[in-house]
Amino acid sequence: MTTNSNDFELREAPETQLSILGKIWQDRMGRIGLLMTVSVFTISIIGPMIWPFDPAAVGADASSILQPPNSQNWLGTDELGRDVFSQFLQGSRVSLLVGVTATIIATVIGAGIGISSGYFMGRLDTVLMAITDFFLVVPSLPLMIAMGSIFGQNLTVIILIIGVLSWPRNARIIRSQTLSLRERKFVPRAKSLGATDLRIIRKHMIPHVLPLVVANTILVVAGAILAEATLAFIGLGDPDRISWGSMLHFAFASGAIGRGAWWYFMPPGLGILAIVLAFTLLGHSFDRINNPRLRDAA
């Protein structure tokens, strides 16, 4: 038998993504979360293609305003006579887009800061963690509102703001994981073989913290979707894009609640609830897989 220099790496290699998905599928909450996520994504991709109404088409006359659901407009119309159902379908795209892209930004920043902080330690660690703690303590919604009103209201800016403010918890968790990884035997071994810091980080640190990054990322998506909805509701959404949050903004501002137009403010809220709950269930299920003591009969 030939000695494979990679032997110890293989033994300590993290679980593959596939087996994690499999475990989530076996967990009831995880399975529900997974199914919900897949259905929301499917609806948002296919929905706007097949539903015939233009979400921006204003009604012909006053009789088309705030109409309850009927055979033509399945979810009725809004205060300008526009079709609510097509807005609902279109709006799902912005929510998902912001959720996913902001999370990617947050994950890259969080993992970068967490790994460098935990791996290099010392003064760099002190400085980076001071910055992290600062952003952990500062209340995020007021900061998002301040930044949103300064930097303007378009989708890119909103994604950047949410992404740039969602990384601190990731950084903290990844840092502590890196700190403990650093003490494992393969680090000094790789070092004695002449591996550079960059190589150790790329080959050993990143693959090992990846499962943890994934687990956390799931919850960041949920937070980012809620953040976008809240900003849009406050009136800081992109005025050119329909999102579930902006629908709720206009429903609220146009007095749909007082007029009892439940078909206007129920669907977008339920949409946000569904997608956030889906990601939360996934994250929760992930947590239970990683921490078996919390497992229960469900």
Next chain:
Amino acid sequence: MGYLPRKSLQVLGSIFAVTTFNFFLFHIIPGDPLRLIARTQKLDAEQVAALRIEYGLDGSLFSQYLTYIGNLLHGDLGYSFALHEQVSTALMRALGHTALLLATSTVIVVLFGIFLGVFAGSRQGSKADSRTIIGALVFWSMPTFWVGMLLVFTFGVWWGVLPISGITTPNAVYETYFSYLMDIARHLVLPTLTLALVDIAFFVLITRTSLVEVMSEDFMLTARGKGLPRRTLVWRHGVRNALLPVMTASALYISGLVGGAIQVEVVYSWPGMGLLMYNSVLARDYAVLEAAFLVSSVVVILANFATDVLYRRLDPRVVVAQ
């Protein structure tokens, strides 16, 4: 250095950091800052020059920063042209209303959250447990402002049993001071309920997790072996130990409080910090936004400090470890 002086220095450091961050955030806006400050007003050249000196905008960015810090130390948060008054006056008025809202909901959230968390955690694996978890996750996943809209619709519009806007009934004449308080209390019900419904989940889930972990400790096995009644076992031995991690986690709850308050105040027109910020966004009143962000950050930093001090009082192990 002792704990308290060291921690106090840290807190001062954080406040200084947040102040500096706040200054530069609002001064990197492209264009003349004065244009933003006075956006809502037509000013003549003389007024502009006077304002320029008042805000120290005639100097370099650094000297502007010094002026800003100097003004802050005098309690001067600037003047709002949209509100036609000192920003500090408007903020002080609003802070009290927000404090009332947050204090009421926090009491409810902590009490019910811990109780439900213990209820679920002490029945780990049962139907009741998983139902509590799912219920908590569902409420946790709702946007706070949407929960507010649903309650406005249900209690205000549909059943019409509770007030849905403001802190008192407009133009009401109160016979006694008590009826005045009762009016405020009635206006407080729905905003508090909205915040509580969403935030309770946080304490339910944390308390449950923490209790489940404690219940599997060796000393719990011993306690069980002694044949202690279930109630004593859970509350005396379990919950007491489970609550400390809950306290540590409450820092997260505290920094989320302001966000919840903003949403609820907008929905119910509750005249607090959140509504003030919302109106300032609509009016692009940067003077108020800048001050509101600063004040809410400082309040959160101080609240975390207070929790930390309290935590050390409650957990003797922290002192021993020093």
